[in-house]
Amino acid sequence: MRKPLTLLALVLALGGCQKSAPDVEWQSHSGPDAQRYSTLADIDRGNVGRLGLAFAHDLETDRGQEATPIMVGGVLYVVSAYDVVEALDARDGHRLWRYDPDVRAATARGCCGPVSRGVAVADGKVYLGAIDGRLIALDARSGQVLWQTQTVDQADPLAVNYTITGAPRVVKDMVLIGNGGAEFGARGYVSAYDRSSGRLRWRFYTVPPKPGRVDHAASDPVMARAAQTWAGQWWRYGGGGTVWDAIEYDPKSDLIYIGTGNGSPWNHGMRSAGQGDNLFLSSIVALRADTGRYVWHYQEVPGDSWDYTATQNMVMARLTINGTPRDVLMQAPKNGYFYVLDRRTGQFLSGKPFMPMNWSRGIDPHSGRPDIDPQARYYQTGQARFQFPSSGGAHNWPPMAFSPQTGLVYIPAQDVGMVYAPANAEKQVVGAYTSGVAMAGGGHMDAAATRALYSGMKGYLIAWDPVAQRERWRVKQVAPFNGGVLATGGHLVFAGNTAGQLQAFDDTTGRVLWSFPAQTGVLAPPITYRLQGTQYVAVMAGWGGGWPLTGGVMALQAGKTIGPNRLLVFALDGKAKLPPLVAPSGPPPRAIIDVAPAINAQYARGDGLYGRFCLRCHGAGAVSAGAYPDLRQSPLVMSDAFPQIVLNGALAPRGMPSFAGQLTRADLDAIRIYLARRSYEDLAGAPQK
Ligand SMILES: O=C(O)c1cc(C(=O)O)c2c(n1)C(=O)C(=O)c1cc(C(=O)O)[nH]c1-2
Numbered sequence: 001m002r003k004p005l006t007l008l009a010l011v012l013a014l015g016g017c018q019k020s021a022p023d024v025e026w027q028s029h030s031g032p033d034a035q036r037y038s039t040l041a042d043i044d045r046g047n048v049g050r051l052g053l054a055f056a057h058d059l060e061t062d063r064g065q066e067a068t069p070i071m072v073g074g075v076l077y078v079v080s081a082y083d084v085v086e087a088l089d090a091r092d093g094h095r096l097w098r099y100d101p102d103v104r105a106a107t108a109r110g111c112c113g114p115v116s117r118g119v120a121v122a123d124g125k126v127y128l129g130a131i132d133g134r135l136i137a138l139d140a141r142s143g144q145v146l147w148q149t150q151t152v153d154q155a156d157p158l159a160v161n162y163t164i165t166g167a168p169r170v171v172k173d174m175v176l177i178g179n180g181g182a183e184f185g186a187r188g189y190v191s192a193y194d195r196s197s198g199r200l201r202w203r204f205y206t207v208p209p210k211p212g213r214v215d216h217a218a219s220d221p222v223m224a225r226a227a228q229t230w231a232g233q234w235w236r237y238g239g240g241g242t243v244w245d246a247i248e249y250d251p252k253s254d255l256i257y258i259g260t261g262n263g264s265p266w267n268h269g270m271r272s273a274g275q276g277d278n279l280f281l282s283s284i285v286a287l288r289a290d291t292g293r294y295v296w297h298y299q300e301v302p303g304d305s306w307d308y309t310a311t312q313n314m315v316m317a318r319l320t321i322n323g324t325p326r327d328v329l330m331q332a333p334k335n336g337y338f339y340v341l342d343r344r345t346g347q348f349l350s351g352k353p354f355m356p357m358n359w360s361r362g363i364d365p366h367s368g369r370p371d372i373d374p375q376a377r378y379y380q381t382g383q384a385r386f387q388f389p390s391s392g393g394a395h396n397w398p399p400m401a402f403s404p405q406t407g408l409v410y411i412p413a414q415d416v417g418m419v420y421a422p423a424n425a426e427k428q429v430v431g432a433y434t435s436g437v438a439m440a441g442g443g444h445m446d447a448a449a450t451r452a453l454y455s456g457m458k459g460y461l462i463a464w465d466p467v468a469q470r471e472r473w474r475v476k477q478v479a480p481f482n483g484g485v486l487a488t489g490g491h492l493v494f495a496g497n498t499a500g501q502l503q504a505f506d507d508t509t510g511r512v513l514w515s516f517p518a519q520t521g522v523l524a525p526p527i528t529y530r531l532q533g534t535q536y537v538a539v540m541a542g543w544g545g546g547w548p549l550t551g552g553v554m555a556l557q558a559g560k561t562i563g564p565n566r567l568l569v570f571a572l573d574g575k576a577k578l579p580p581l582v583a584p585s586g587p588p589p590r591a592i593i594d595v596a597p598a599i600n601a602q603y604a605r606g607d608g609l610y611g612r613f614c615l616r617c618h619g620a621g622a623v624s625a626g627a628y629p630d631l632r633q634s635p636l637v638m639s640d641a642f643p644q645i646v647l648n649g650a651l652a653p654r655g656m657p658s659f660a661g662q663l664t665r666a667d668l669d670a671i672r673i674y675l676a677r678r679s680y681e682d683l684a685g686a687p688q689k
């Protein structure tokens with residue numbers, strides 16, 4: 001018996017030499033059970049210190065990266081700002097093809113920059129949601145367009161307000177996509193398209209139609225029930241409930257879960273006469289996969305008025321709660337509660353604050369309904385209120401991850417408040433930010449107050465025990481708004497931060513085991529894969545999106561956050577180097593105006609207009625985070641070119657839209673006065689360093 005055994009051992013050993021460990025792909029946006037967890041453990045706590053850059057791929061834009069790369073068949077599929085898709089060899093970053101949907105002129109739309117959270121890949125096709133509302137199927141080998149379809153009804157008077165920033169999801173033989181736009185005026189929905197033909201299969205609206213109207217391809221009987229929770233003339237504003245990020249599928253129950261967004265406008269008084277829960281805003285809704293029919297819902301924020309979206313990523317797991325194993329769905333949305341639901345029935349199991357809050361005083365354990373502090377209802381009190389969390393959320397889109405090994409959820413959380421001041425009479429202007437809330441720092445707050453507010457903001461990576469509903473550890477970050485998370489079988493948690501690092505943490509203690517200077521803030525979630533025996537970790541690096549764009553002051557506080565946008569890929573003993581970061585040189589920021597312009601009614605008007613039309617790219621208080629020009633120093637503001645740019649679209653090909661029809665010449669003059677004053681106070685008035 002000895003001889004054959006030895007032979008067998010030899011054969012096995014030889015085989016081991018030739019064959020490396022099997023390839024492991026990253027096939028879908030959030031991975032199995034949407035956990036953003038990989039069993040790969042070649043990189044672990046013991047050797048992560050040897051992790052080095054394997055290769056980097058320069059992206060064409062510096063407008064912010066939010067995408068989860070997909071790795072299938074040895075090819076990385078990435079999408080960068082302006083929805084440019086690239087297919088790269090996953091071993092060395094060598095480019096196979098590039099597809100540009102040419103959306104630069106359309107990117108005025110949207111609250112948060114021309115970002116994309118990813119593509120989906122299946123059956124030799126790459127699916128892309130473009131910011132202008134198109135869903136596009138590409139040939140995965142060549143990048144050629146196979147089909148495309150406009151997901152936004154162009155006859156809708158609000159059509160221009162809709163965007164797509166989220167990643168499409170492949171479910172069965174369909175591809176699903178939602179959209180964004182509830183800061184402008186939009187009615188949320190999710191649509192399922194036939195993967196081979198691009199034909200619409202079903203559509204589920206999250207908000208009932210104007211009474212009397214019948215929706216094309218969508219007549220779910222539940223809409224009649226939803227309509228009873230609305231009042232006023234919500235359809236004029238769209239109502240909100242946009243499905244701009246989380247969509248997950250559970251093969252076990254054959255249900256699709258969508259997370260729905262805030263009310264549009266935020267102000268419940270304007271939107272729904274201050275009455276009703278407004279189903280299905282700020283909710284998790286379960287739909288039957290094949291039909292899109294309503295199955296259950298759980299509303300996190302009845303009558304939302306604070307941009308408290310429930311679109312943040314959802315994670316599925318089997319947890320033992322009070323001795324009973326349960327299939328749960330977990331979410332840590334903007335509103336600051338960590339939720340655990342039974343994912344078959346939607347039953348509320350538990351909800352506890354993971355960050356400080358003062359909008360709600362708890363959740364009724366039986367109904368799952370939050371007790372909302374009456375002081376939070378600014379549209380009723382007429383008072384400005386400093387509230388936690390802010391509209392940026394205690395957790396925003398950078399995804400959390402769950403490790404089945406530790407049973408912990410890792411959340412990029414933030415402790416940030418904001419002032420909600422009612423603007424009850426705000427008019428709906430198509431293409432303009434319409435929230436019914438005065439935008440703090442737009443101005444409505446002077447630069448010093450804005451700075452004070454930002455300096456109190458804190459960001460963390462927290463490890464949360466979803467069964468005990470309590471925090472296990474936290475790591476303090478330099479500033480809020482940090483990167484999405486990946487957990488691995490190597491007992492590691494990977495996440496980027498605003499201060500420009502990608503880091504690896506011990507999943508049990510939170511100890512930082514490895515850190516890489518990415519030369520830019522990292523918000524996108526990392527992925528990992530194994531190819532030809534090597535485990536890689538990949539991340540899209542590039543600061544952008546809603547928070548950084550508006551929070552220019554905070555960007556400066558966090559340090560060097562804006563830098564070259566790249567795909568960064570790491571492996572053990574990787575030896576590649578990034579070129580040294582060239583510090584921006586040249587003269588210090590200069591004021592466009594060095595004499596004090598008067599503060600008068602024009603200033604206040606310009607302040608308000610700036611808040612609705614300019615702030616979302618050029619920054620709160622006109623302090624730019626760097627990706628877009630700082631208007632306090634742009635000589636163009638005072639030149640004759642200004643109306644050409646703002647009203648005639650002279651810079652549209654570079655991403656600066658035309659505001660013709662929304663702003664008048666007189667409006668431009670008011671905006672100039674606002675900018676001149678900001679320029680004088682912040683730059684000319686400040687002592688030069
Ligand atoms: O209500 C909406 O339709 C909507 C859409 C989006 C989006 O599509 O990016 C964001 C938000 N809301 C939002 O509230 C928010 O905080 C946000 C941050 C970001 C981002 O990319 O950084 N997008 C969005």
Ligand SMILES: [Ca+2]
Pocket residue numbers: 182183261262307309
């Ligand atoms: Ca929103």
